[in-house]
Amino acid sequence: xxxxxxxxxxxxxxxxxxxxxxxxxxxxxxxxxxxxxxxxxxxxxxxxxxxxxxxxxxxxxxxxxxxxxxxxxxxxxxxxxxxxxxxxxxxxxxxxxxxxxxxxxxxxxxxxxxxxxxxxxxxxxxxxxxxxxxxxxxxxxxxxxxxxxxxxxxxxxxxxxxxxxxxxxxxxxxxxxxxxxxxxxxxxxxxxxxxxxxxxxxxxxxxxxxxxxxxxxxxxxxxxxxxxxxxxxxxxxxxxxxxxxxxxxxxxxxxxxxxxxxxxxxxxxxxxxxxxxxxxxxxxxxxxxxxxxxxxxxxxxxxxxxxxxxxxxxxxxxxxxxxxxxxxxxxxxxxxxxxxxxxxxxxxxxxxxxxxxxxxxxxxxxxxxxxxxxxxxxxxxxxxxxxxxxxxxxxxxxxxxxxxxxxxxxxxxxxxxxxxxxxxxxxxxxxxxxxxxxxxxxxxx
Amino acid sequence: xxxxxxxxxxxxxxxxxxxxxxxxxxxxxxxxxxxxxxxxxxxxxxxxxxxxxxxxxxxxxxxxxxxxxxxxxxxxxxxxxxxxxxxxxxxxxxxxxxxxxxxxxxxxxxxxxxxxxxxxxxxxxxxxxxxxxxxxxxxxxxxxxxxxxxxxxxxxxxxxxxxxxxxxxxxxxxxxxxxxxxxxxxxxxxxxxxxxxxxxxxxxxxxxxxxxxxxxxxxxxxxxxxxxxxxxxxxxxxxxxxxxxxxxxxxxxxxxxxxxxxxxxxxxxxxxxxxxxxxxxxxxxxxxxxxxxxxx
Numbered sequence: 001x002x003x004x005x006x007x008x009x010x011x012x013x014x015x016x017x018x019x020x021x022x023x024x025x026x027x028x029x030x031x032x033x034x035x036x037x038x039x040x041x042x043x044x045x046x047x048x049x050x051x052x053x054x055x056x057x058x059x060x061x062x063x064x065x066x067x068x069x070x071x072x073x074x075x076x077x078x079x080x081x082x083x084x085x086x087x088x089x090x091x092x093x094x095x096x097x098x099x100x101x102x103x104x105x106x107x108x109x110x111x112x113x114x115x116x117x118x119x120x121x122x123x124x125x126x127x128x129x130x131x132x133x134x135x136x137x138x139x140x141x142x143x144x145x146x147x148x149x150x151x152x153x154x155x156x157x158x159x160x161x162x163x164x165x166x167x168x169x170x171x172x173x174x175x176x177x178x179x180x181x182x183x184x185x186x187x188x189x190x191x192x193x194x195x196x197x198x199x200x201x202x203x204x205x206x207x208x209x210x211x212x213x214x215x216x217x218x219x220x221x222x223x224x225x226x227x228x229x230x231x232x233x234x235x236x237x238x239x240x241x242x243x244x245x246x247x248x249x250x251x252x253x254x255x256x257x258x259x260x261x262x263x264x265x266x267x268x269x270x271x272x273x274x275x276x277x278x279x280x281x282x283x284x285x286x287x288x289x290x291x292x293x294x295x296x297x298x299x300x301x302x303x304x305x306x307x308x309x310x311x312x313x314x315x316x317x318x319x320x321x322x323x324x325x326x327x328x329x330x331x332x333x334x335x336x337x338x339x340x341x342x343x344x345x346x347x348x349x350x351x352x353x354x355x356x357x358x359x360x361x362x363x364x365x366x367x368x369x370x371x372x373x374x375x376x377x378x379x380x381x382x383x384x385x386x387x388x389x390x391x392x393x394x395x396x397x398x399x400x401x402x403x404x405x406x407x408x409x410x411x412x413x414x415x416x417x418x419x420x421x422x423x424x425x426x427x428x429x430x431x432x433x434x435x436x437x438x439x440x441x442x443x444x445x
Numbered sequence: 446x447x448x449x450x451x452x453x454x455x456x457x458x459x460x461x462x463x464x465x466x467x468x469x470x471x472x473x474x475x476x477x478x479x480x481x482x483x484x485x486x487x488x489x490x491x492x493x494x495x496x497x498x499x500x501x502x503x504x505x506x507x508x509x510x511x512x513x514x515x516x517x518x519x520x521x522x523x524x525x526x527x528x529x530x531x532x533x534x535x536x537x538x539x540x541x542x543x544x545x546x547x548x549x550x551x552x553x554x555x556x557x558x559x560x561x562x563x564x565x566x567x568x569x570x571x572x573x574x575x576x577x578x579x580x581x582x583x584x585x586x587x588x589x590x591x592x593x594x595x596x597x598x599x600x601x602x603x604x605x606x607x608x609x610x611x612x613x614x615x616x617x618x619x620x621x622x623x624x625x626x627x628x629x630x631x632x633x634x635x636x637x638x639x640x641x642x643x644x645x646x647x648x649x650x651x652x653x654x655x656x657x658x659x660x661x662x663x664x665x666x667x668x669x670x671x672x673x674x675x676x677x678x679x680x681x682x683x684x685x686x687x688x689x690x691x692x693x694x695x696x697x698x699x700x701x702x703x704x705x706x707x708x709x710x711x712x713x714x715x716x717x718x719x720x721x722x723x724x725x726x727x728x729x730x731x732x733x734x735x736x737x738x739x740x741x
Contacts, residue, residue: 074703077490098706102491250597261577261596400705407511410687414597429511436505436707440487440496 028060031328032086035063036072036313037145040282044348052335059328061088069095069313070399076318080104085318087325088332090144092313093131094398097217097437099316100140101444106317106326108333109138115330119337125381127205127307128354131392132314135218141314142333145351147279148308148377149198151298155291157272160185166273166295170238173273173298177247180272190248191271192239193262194409196402197311198275200227201393203235205309206297210389212434217394221438221445225401225430228423231300237419240412250413277311278377281350294373296380306384308377309392312351343367352378396437404429477719483712490706502713511689512697512714519672519693522607526675527667529611531660534618541619542626552623559616564677570609571682595683599690602683606691609682610675617670618663625659626652657737665729672722694718 037045042065049061066072069092079085080102091099099105112119119139121129125146132141153166161180167173177189192199204211209230217223227233242248249271251262266274267287275297284292299305317329335341342358345351347367353359359378362368368375384390395401408426411417417425452458484502486495506512541551558566573581576594585593595601629652637651653660676695679685685692685700692700695718702711 070704073706077706080491081493098490103489104491264577397705397707400701400707403700403704404511407686407689410597414599414687416599416688425510429509432505432509433705433707436487436710439498440489440707440709 028058029324029328030060030062031088031325031332033061033063033088033090033315034066034072034076034086035090036066036069036092037090038065038067041145041349044345047348048336048341048345051341052332055335056331059331061328061332073098080318083320085320087318087321087329089316089318090313091141091316093311094402096132096140096314096392097221097394097396097398100134101441104319105140106319107134107138107140108132108142108315108317109140111317111326111330112139112333115327117330117334117337123357124355125352125359125378126386127310127381127390127392128352131310141316142336143314143354144312144336145279145345145349146310146312146354147277147351148310148381149202149275149297150278150373150376150380151295152266152274152276152280152284153293153295154186154266154269154272155293156269157186157290159291166293167298168296169301170235170298171301174238174242174247177242177272181247186270186272187246188249188265188271189246189273190239190242191251191262191265191274192248193251193276194239194406194413195276196405199235199239200232200405202297202308204230204232205390205393206305206307207231207300207303208306208387208389211393212395215391216389217396218391221396221434221441223395223434225395225427225434227405228420228427231303233420233423236409236412236423240419243413278352278374279312279350281371281374294376296376306387306390307382308380309390310352310381346374350374352381356382395434396441397433400433401430404433480712480715480719483709484716486709488708488712490708498709502709503717506710506713506717511692514689515692515694515697518603518689518691522603522610522675522691522693523668523671525603525607526610526614526671527664529607530614530667531618531663533611533615534663535622535660537615537619538622538626541623555619556616558613559620561613562677563610563613563674564681566609566613567606567678567681570605570612570678574605574608595687597687599687602687602691606675606678606682609678610671613678614667614670618667621659621663622656625656629655661729661733661737664733665726668725668729669722672718694721 033049035042035045046063049063052061053059064086066075069090072089073091073095076085076089076091085104089099109119111117121133121137121139124143127148128143128146129139131146132139132143134140151166157180158164158166158176161176161183163176163179167176173190180186180189201211203209204227209232210216211227211232212223212225214220214223239248243250249262249265251260251265262274263276263280263283265271267284269288269290278294297305297308315333317326337355339353339355339358339361342353342355343361343365346353346358346362353362359375359382362375405423405426408417408422408429412419412422483495485497485499487498487502488495537555541548541555544551561569571579573579574593574595576582576596582593585591592598593601595605633651633655634647637647642650672693673695675693676699679691679693679696680699683691685696694714698711698714698718701707701714705711
């Protein structure tokens with residue numbers, strides 16, 4: 001797989017180098033952009049860059065794929081130390097604190113202000129922007145690719161079971177799965193991989209339940225994980241019970257290669273329900289032989305849901321470049337927020353558009369008449385209001401904090417540990433990581 | 446006993462050694478020294494800014510249940526990998542040693558896996574043992590009725606990484622064992638046979654003792670391999686899961702350093718890993734070597 005990606009990157013860059021007019025002209029200023037998208041998504045990204053280059057004649061944006069998010073960030077760190085870093089770096093939502101405290105970036109709002117690119121936060125999808133703003137509400141990074149999980153369902157299975165509409169609540173979902181099993185419509189109810197993003201973070205934000213104190217870390221580095229004391233515990237207990245009763249099927253989150261098991265089980269028509277990123281739309285559209293649909297995330301019957309949270313990445317600007325470079329970056333960001341650019345990106349990738357204007361344009365053009373389920377994620381992000389625990393999750397070394405939870409959850413599904421015991425351990429391990437991060441970054445915010 | 450070559454100039458030997466020493470210095474001693482220094486600090490990933498923390502990195506590691514688990518996992522993994530790889534290597538070598546026709550063909554075939562990179566070996570075994578589409582996994586399920594699932598079952602996952610790691614090393618062991626077997630003078634074996642020793646006794650009393658230097662060398666090499674070079678196998682298969690059951694120390698060094706960006710802790714872990722392997726090797730030389738017979 002890795003080899004494939006390199007080959008692909010090679011072919012793409014080789015192709016670009018050969019394409020007439022794509023070579024950097026002497027009078028154009030080259031803006032390097034390191035990114036983490038490959039395959040079809042990488043091609044869509046290259047297309048954005050190509051269109052920006054065609055839209056003006058002063059700057060030449062040069063995207064380079066550096067592997068996945070982890071590899072891209074590590075390449076950028078090494079490059080920064082060697083003073084050979086790119087101007088633009090794409091980094092995912094779990095790395096906001098790392099980038100914010102790195103001392104290596106120019107906050108995007110500074111550049112936007114200086115070059116008079118007006119960004120009115122209210123014009124954007126709030127959960128998207130909030131992920132990348134500082135405490136004053138100013139943008140640190142330019143949101144680029146954003147998605148959110150939604151509920152996918154197998155319409156054929158629901159029809160066979162005589163169920164008219166997908167569930168709105170977790171309680172309804174359980175009843176429906178029981179009906180499906182009773183009627184023999186399917187063996188597998190809920191196909192899940194228990195990724196922390198889907199089951200912990202979005203579950204918590206959706207219900208305005210804290211993952212950590214201090215507004216999930218937004219207010220300070222001294223935030224403490226508390227998800228072993230919230231409704232999340234009952235959620236995992238429910239999932240475990242579903243697994244034991246055969247209502248849910250775990251699809252391996254351990255290895256990248258196996259993480260597709262939950263998805264495959266759904267796409268190949270074996271399972272009735274599956275929750276994952278809206279960005280999987282094209283995979284489902286291409287692979288599913290059955291009739292399927294999508295809907296909002298289920299919520300607890302006694303809680304009014306708020307909005308879900310995003311995953312994805314944003315574009316950071318490194319220090320150490322000339323004014324002209326930042327002017328180029330500002331021009332690129334202005335181009336990026338154009339509704340047409342956003343809408344085409346939304347269509348090509350399945351990520352959500354980041355502005356309300358692009359969402360309006362999509363509706364006006366009747367995009368959702370033919371792609372009804374692709375708008376669900378946007379609606380789900382536009383719902384609700386600003387609440388205590390719904391702003392964002394901003395915790396240090398967060399990938400490893402997530403890993404601590406995944407480790408423990410695997411023990412739960414395997415039946416080796418009780419839910420409460422496992423979550424207590426995950427929180428203990430996660431907090432140890434947070435405390436180290438706090439000590440390392442003492443006094444920085 | 447030993448031959449000693451004397452140089453007239455005292456500088457000449459150093460001069461001749463210099464290229465090798467330079468490589469060692471640059472690629473081993475310098476990074477190792479850096480790791481030891483970094484282990485005493487917290488390190489800011491971007492600026493490389495150091496914050497003195499003394500032995501805190503080490504203290505926190507030994508307090509962490511995840512790290513203690515990784516140590517246990519590593520011990521089991523290394524022992525199993527080395528044992529399996531050496532046993533299979535010896536087994537194949539004995540077979541090939543007895544073959545008269547086509548020995549070169551067998552030998553060449555058995556050496557092939559060594560040319561495979563660990564990450565590729567991992568990918569191969571992942572493919573064979575993937576619970577959903579692996580051929581071997583299918584055989585296990587259908588043939589033995591075993592609910593094979595390395596994604597959730599700790600034992601299955603361990604078997605998967607041990608198999609992949611051992612498979613790759615079998616070729617290496619095979620080459621050395623075969624050479625060792627062929628170096629045993631026929632005359633000794635024939636003499637033993639004349640004295641009435643059966644095949645079993647001949648293997649146990651004559652061949653094995655004479656093979657012990659090779660076996661000892663291979664034990665050291667296999668353990669070092671299992672400790673360090675198996676990173677790629679874990680990275681391409683289990684990624685340390687399920688529940689940390691295959692998170693060997695070297696994988697954790699990478700995970701905490703490059704995914705978690707906790708370079709101080711990662712450096713401390715490298716130092717511990719280094720210390721473990723150095724002390725293991727010293728122990729092996731002090732205690733096991735006494736039982737090794739070098740003289741032919």
